[in-house]
Amino acid sequence: MxxxxxxxxxxxxxxxxxxxxxxxxxxxxxxxxxxxxxxxxxxxxxxxxxxxxxxxxxxxxxxxxxxxxxxVAPVETPRAQSLAESAKVDISSLVFSVLQATKHVGAVPLGSAFPSPLLFPLSRLAKSLNQGARTLNPWSTVADLPPGNEHLRRQIALRYVGAGIASPIDNIVVTNGALEALNLSLMAVTRPGDIVAVESPGFYAALQAIERLDLRALEIPVDPVTGLDLDALAAALDKHPVRACWFMTNFQNPTGVTLTDDKKRALVELLTAHDVPLIEDDVYQELHFGKTRPLPAKAFDTKGLVMHCSSFSKTLAPGYRIGWVSAGRYTERVQRLKLMTTLSASIPAQAGIADYLQYGGYDKHLRQLRNAFKSQLSSMQVALRRHLPARARWTVPSGGYFIWIELPDAIDAMALHQRAIEHGISIAPGPMFSATHSFQNCIRLNFGHPWSGQIEDAIRTLGDILVDPEMRATARHFRSCAADTEPTDGI
Amino acid sequence: MxxxxxxxxxxxxxxxxxxxxxxxxxxxxxxxxxxxxxxxxxxxxxxxxxxxxxxxxxxxxxxxxxxxxxxVAPVETPRAQSLAESAKVDISSLVFSVLQATKHVGAVPLGSAFPSPLLFPLSRLAKSLNQGARTLNPWSTVADLPPGNEHLRRQIALRYVGAGIASPIDNIVVTNGALEALNLSLMAVTRPGDIVAVESPGFYAALQAIERLDLRALEIPVDPVTGLDLDALAAALDKHPVRACWFMTNFQNPTGVTLTDDKKRALVELLTAHDVPLIEDDVYQELHFGKTRPLPAKAFDTKGLVMHCSSFSKTLAPGYRIGWVSAGRYTERVQRLKLMTTLSASIPAQAGIADYLQYGGYDKHLRQLRNAFKSQLSSMQVALRRHLPARARWTVPSGGYFIWIELPDAIDAMALHQRAIEHGISIAPGPMFSATHSFQNCIRLNFGHPWSGQIEDAIRTLGDILVDPEMRATARHFRSCAADTEPTDGI
Structure with a gap:
């Protein structure tokens, strides 16, 4: 004591x-x-x-x-709320309830948005951070204001060059993770009331940002096999004054689907024809299981319309909060918004990541990380086949660490979520990924954690819950995960 | 090579x-x-x-x-724009032009918003950062999501207790510096179109945030000697549906004025009567020249209406980007906004600051820092008396590192700014600090840098420019720095 x-x-x-x-x-x-x-x-x-x-x-x-x-005797404030706390069915509460559940270290984190931190070279990174902080020029606290640390931006620019993409260093703005890059990009091109096209299902942070900024979401269907429905997008662009798009082109969250290069090119051409900017969320780009990194839509952008957002949070340095946007013609606006809202990303953290990128062996680490995810995906598939009802379906992703599962129609993912957290298991229910709370019978599972008996047991428990007759009784909606051919108008 | x-x-x-x-x-x-x-x-x-x-x-x-x-031979991209780049007279361009000028390490930083980084214990901090990063629990990358690192929040809470202020640890949300704390607080209590009361003159970031969020600014006069005009505020609250106030109660930026405890109490009572939240910017609280730290308005808050924002950027760790808000009844909303926009503050930086606060000797460093600023203020006053025209007036602040100077009416601070940057000197012209571009004959100077012949020369140069007949010819406005008795309605 x-x-x-x-x-x-x-x-x-x-x-x-x-x-x-x-x-x-x-x-x-x-x-x-x-x-x-x-x-x-x-x-x-x-x-x-x-x-x-x-x-x-x-x-x-x-x-x-x-x-x-x-x-009276003092009562310790409980450290965190119960996992089984009831979740209201609206986007924000639902999302926060799932995020809260993933904060419990004890819970099996199948609903987590993060991979296991144990897969990252945290002690090698700490060495780079120490090096960065010890050799920091005191004046860098002023000089590294946005766009950010030049050494880091040069390293990021080099990775673009390595992929054959032209991204001048002056277009790169360092941010507090990709989430800030995406939010600043959205702010840079919209005003309250504007319409923004998003994916359905899609990353809930897009919906939250749209809600927060008083924008309106127009949901474009995403097919788990072929990805974004370009015809639906074209129709939407003709019909509505869409001000911006927020899409993930590689290993999309939650479906895991990646657009072909042809589709990416067609997407950029379509948006260029309508002069609509694309906010491209590409945080999983480095987590490919195939031989080469897939290109972003940014690679096909000749007009500076694509704001390409990424980070090191999912690939190297969780918690350091270092991301970036290569913002094309919107660079100055993004940079000013950064200065106005959070001033700059942590300067020693920027220097540390730059040092690691140059000396730490990033590519070697990435190879190990990809191999880990790939092998965890195999284990996950075996377990799913073994424990889930025969009518459950999923598409095997070619990168990232999410798998999107369509359960039998009668299943209500919200009820499953509720039952799962009672068993100390978090999952991400489908309705989190849509403004209209669709995908009632879908769930997203995370395979970003080293495979273990505990995870195997959790999948078995999910399978048991799914065949419980009570689960079917609680199903209230009967929607399919399959993409509609018409865009869902969330306005 | x-x-x-x-x-x-x-x-x-x-x-x-x-x-x-x-x-x-x-x-x-x-x-x-x-x-x-x-x-x-x-x-x-x-x-x-x-x-x-x-x-x-x-x-x-x-x-x-x-x-x-x-x-053709390659031309190196110029590293930065010229200091003498022309400044448009609108808030954003003006502010960014001044910020840009302060990024030039060579310029005499009288217009800078930052004190000299040389006054901070950067190598001792690096040691704490290293300690924090090396001993980081990998799971803290998830567990330290907002509200933030518990060790750090406990240390912050202790400093509140030390000042006799009740701020439960659960009300403290760690942010990317005070700027994010202020912005999140503003977002938490407003919707587009709402009216926000700000100080005039006041910190330009408040005006920028209001512009960015499509709010409307209502300027309340600040007297350089007595501070915020409470009568004007009371009248404004009666007349307008003010949704929030954003004020600095200690060592106000730019005037340096501090409200008495009685005025702070009256301010909180007035706002409580109208149920209007106060966003209190208190980043200079620790930089007092008197014996004790002045209380914030938060100390008089019994209803959780005050969101008290501060940081370590001006007192300990520039560039680490660690600030916080003690957000009272708005804590959950602020925390959710943080999660939605930038997720979390850099986790090793949080751990590093927490380690420093416990072991690094923060109070000893603060005493040294205050002494440095106090002595620099003396030197600045001597130089101002020696070189500035006799009709220039200023109030001696009792903390912080800014001095607000009222120049003869005929002087146009914008023209002075332009001439000064031609001489490699940055200043902060008065119109930066008002939505209505008032305070045309005022400037804010920074005395947060160790006194030097270069600074002495810069003050002499400013004096020379001020007596140049051309300066008077360019003066276009004749406004006084003295506070109006009626609030300026910037709506």
Missing amino acids: NRYETLANAMADEIRSGRLPIGSKLPSIRQITTQHGVSQSTVLSAYYLLEEWGLIRAEERSGYFVTPGAS | NRYETLANAMADEIRSGRLPIGSKLPSIRQITTQHGVSQSTVLSAYYLLEEWGLIRAEERSGYFVTPGAS
């Missing part, structure tokens, strides 16, 4: 025994310092604990007093 | 000599690798340089070609 905890406990005893009665003023910090021979910060920490326990309360500048609740 | 630079120069010679003619295809990366005995990444880096020089261009997947512009 720390010194301050010892002190806090001693004082708590004084309070509970009544020697320090309710409403009485506690000794001053100086008195305690002298009396107990401890430092001022120890007393402060102890008082803080007592306050947290609900035993004392600070009154403005006059000191600390024993609270009326002090006679 | 690096290996890739050598290779790039050799190939540039081939191109310029015409041995590799315009339009011709470059050898494949594999060919060069074999031919020159260098690695693939060396070739990629060289090609990247050649591309940056404008000598070659990547065509989608088919390879690299010599560009039509290749016969």
Whole structure:
């Protein structure tokens, strides 16, 4: 026990025994310092604990007093809410409930948006971070304001060149992860009330951003095998004043589908014809199971219409919060929005990632990471075939770490989610991925964690729940995961 | 010269000599690798340089070609724009032009918003960052999602307790610096079209955020001696449906004025009576020259209406981008907005600051920093008295590192700004700090840099410019810095 905890406990005893009665003023910090021979910060920490326990309360500048609740034994604030907390069926609550469930280290994280942090070279990265921080030019705290650390942007530009893509270093703006890159890009090209085309099913963060910025979502169907429905998009562009598109072209979240190069080219041509910018979320680009990295739509962009967003969070450095956007003709606007909202990404973190990219062996790490995901996918497929009902269907993704599963029509993924969290298992139910809460019978599972008996058991448990007659009784909707041929108008 | 630079120069010679003619295809990366005995990444880096020089261009997947512009000698892209670049008189351009000017390490940074990075314990911090990163639990990349690293939030909560302020740890959300805390707080309580009360003069970031979120600014006068005009605020609250206030109560930017405790209490009571939330920007709280840290308005808040925003950027760790908000009743909303927009603050940076706060000697560093600013302020006052025209007036601040100067009425601060940057000196002209471009004859100077002959010379130069007859000829506006008794309605 720390010194301050010892002190806090001693004082708590004084309070509970009544020697320090309710409403009485506690000794001053100086008195305690002298009396107990401890430092001022120890007393402060102890008082803080007592306050947290609900035993004392600070009154403005006059000191600390024993609270009326002090006679009962202190109850520790529960550290986190119960996994089984009921989830309301609206996008934000649903998304936050699933995110909250994935914060429980104990839960089997099949619903998580993140791969296992154990797959990343965190100690090698710490070395690069240390190197970056120790050799940081103090003036870089000013010089590395957006667009960002030049060494890092050069390394990012090199990876574009390696893929045969022209992305001048001056078009790269470093951000707090891809999520900020996407949000800034969306802000750069829209005003409240504008219409934005998104995928259905698609990444819920797009829907949240649209809601937050008072935009309107137009959902374009995504087929789990062929991807975005370009005809539906073309029809939507003809019919509606679409101001921007937010799409994932590679290993799409949640379906895992990747557009062919021909489709990517056609997509860019279509948007160019309508002069509509594309916010391209390409965070899984490096996680390909095939031999070469798939191209982004950005590779076919000649007009600077594509804002290509990515990060190191899913491939190298979870938690460092370093991403970027290559923002084409919108670069200056994005850069200004960055300056206005969060000023800059963490400067030592930028320097650390730059150092790692140059010296840490990124490509070797990526090969290992891809192999891990690939092998975990195999195990996942075996388990799914073994434990899921015969009528469950899925498409095998060629990269990333998500698999999208269509369950029998009578299954309600929300009820499954509820039952699963009761068993300490998180899943991502289909309705999270649509503004209209479609995909009631679909779920997204994460295979980004080293395979284990616990995961195998979790899949078996899901299979057991699915054949429980009660599950069918709770099914309220009967929608298919198959893409409609008409765009769902979410306006 | 690096290996890739050598290779790039050799190939540039081939191109310029015409041995590799315009339009011709470059050898494949594999060919060069074999031919020159260098690695693939060396070739990629060289090609990247050649591309940056404008000598070659990547065509989608088919390879690299010599560009039509290749016969002329390559011109290095200028690293940054000229200091003397013309500044348009609208808030955003003006602010960005001044920010841009402060990025020039060579310029005398009297217009900078930042203190000198040399005054911070960057190497001791790097040690803490290393400690934080090396001992990071890999799962913290998930567990430290908002509200943020618990160790850090506990340390922040302790500093509130030390000031006698009740701020439960659960109300503290860690952000990417105070700027994000302020922006998230504003988003949490407003919708497009809402009216927000701001100070005039006030921090331009408030105006930028209001512009960005399609809100409307209502300017409340700030007197450089007594601070915010509470009567004007009361009248504004009666007349307009004000949805939020964004104020600095301590060492206000730009005037440096601090409200008395009585005024802070009255402010909170007034806002409580109208149920209007206060976004309190308190980033300079620790930079007091007096014996004790001034209280924030938050100390008088009993209803959870005050969102108290601060950071370590101005006191300890510039560039780490770690700030926070103690958000009262709006905590959950702020936390969700954080999750939706930038997910989390850099996790190793959070751990590093937490480690420093516990072991690094923050209070000792703060004493040194305050002493440095105090002595720099003395030097600044001596120089101002010596070099500025007799009719220039200023109020001596009791903390922070800004001094707000009212120049003779005939002076146009915009013209002074323009002339100053021609001399390699940045200043912050008054119109930056008002939606209505008032304070034409005022400037804000930064004394956060160790005093030097260069700064002394810069003040002398400003004095020389001010007595130049041309300056008076360019003056176009004749407004006073003195606060109006009526609020300026910027709607």
